[in-house]
Amino acid sequence: MFERMSFTKRHTFLDFVFGGCEIQLVTAIDFTLSNGNPADKDSLHYLDMQKNEYLNAIRAVGDVL
Secondary structure (H helix, E strand, C coil): CCCCCCCCCCCCHHHHHHCCCCCCCCCCCCCCHHHCCCCCCCCCCCCCCCCCHHHHHHHHHHHHC
């Protein structure tokens, strides 16, 4: 037999969004040379802004948000 019981609502992500919560996107990029030379096309830091893997990842996440 229960003498005392309580229920707690667990809010979902969508509860916050539909409740008016604002979302901001903050990005950080590691520009150390450990990922390769920026002049090398296989480097994560490749300077071509259309083929840069960091830029592709930021765009993919940003488009969803």
